[in-house]
Amino acid sequence: MSIGQRAREIPHGCEFLYGILQNPVNRLILDRFSVLGIDDWWLTAGCLAQTIWNIQANRAPESDIADYDLFYFDPDTEWQAEDRVIAQGAELFADIAVSVEIRNQARVPIWYPEKFGVPYGAVRAASDGIDRFAYQTSAIGVRKDTGNNGIDAYRIYAPFGLSAVMQGRVVPNTVLPAKTVYEAKVDRWQKIWPDLIIQPWPDERDSGSDA
Numbered sequence: 001m002s003i004g005q006r007a008r009e010i011p012h013g014c015e016f017l018y019g020i021l022q023n024p025v026n027r028l029i030l031d032r033f034s035v036l037g038i039d040d041w042w043l044t045a046g047c048l049a050q051t052i053w054n055i056q057a058n059r060a061p062e063s064d065i066a067d068y069d070l071f072y073f074d075p076d077t078e079w080q081a082e083d084r085v086i087a088q089g090a091e092l093f094a095d096i097a098v099s100v101e102i103r104n105q106a107r108v109p110i111w112y113p114e115k116f117g118v119p120y121g122a123v124r125a126a127s128d129g130i131d132r133f134a135y136q137t138s139a140i141g142v143r144k145d146t147g148n149n150g151i152d153a154y155r156i157y158a159p160f161g162l163s164a165v166m167q168g169r170v171v172p173n174t175v176l177p178a179k180t181v182y183e184a185k186v187d188r189w190q191k192i193w194p195d196l197i198i199q200p201w202p203d204e205r206d207s208g209s210d211a
Helices: 013-020 024-036 046-056 079-092 105-116 127-131 163-167 179-192
Strands: 041-044 068-072 100-104 141-144 154-157
Touching (some): 013 046, 013 154, 013 163, 024 041, 024 068, 024 079, 024 141, 041 127, 079 100
Antiparallel strands (some): 041 141
8 A cells, every 4th residue: 555645755746735725625525535444545536637727727626627536445346345435425425516436446457357458457555546547647646644634634646746737748658558548538638728738649669558
C-alpha cells in the first residue's frame, strides 16, 4: 500500500492541493470517506485534474465533472463485499448531487480482460489502479488522514508527478494498450477545456506497450 506524500514534499503539491480543495465536492468526499475505516483508498482521476483546469479557465471548480472516482483496496474480491462498500458510500454521500464511483481495485483483474480484451495484472494496492490509467496527467490520488486537519492531513499519490496537470498537458500512459480509451477521453476533455495540450498516443513504432 502506498502512503503517498505530503503536499510540501512534491513539486507543485501545495498549489495542486489548494486547487482541488476549491471544489466543495472533493473536499466533502475527502472529509467523509475515512469514516468507513478503509486504510487504503484514494479520491482520484478526472475530478482532481478537471478541478485544476476549471480554475485555470476561470470556471466554477466543479463544472462539467462527470463523476468522482474513489479507489480502495480490499483483498476480499467477492462482489458482495464491494457492493456493501458501494452501499455505504451511497448513504454517506446521499446529500451530494454527483455520481461517486467507488471500486475495489482488487476486483479489477476479474472483469477487465473480458471488457477490454487484455490482461490487467495483479493488484496489491489501490494505487495500482492509478498507475495503470491510460493518461499520466490524471494518474493522481488524494486522501485525508482520519481526524486530522490542515495541509499535512492530506496525502498525494502522483507516480508521474504534478507538472503535466498543472500545465494542462495530457500525456498518455502506455503501460496498458488503452489507445481507444485514451483517445475517447481526450476528445471529450478537449471539447470542454480547449486550451489543453494533447500528446497523441504513440504508434507501435514508437512504443512497445501497444504490442
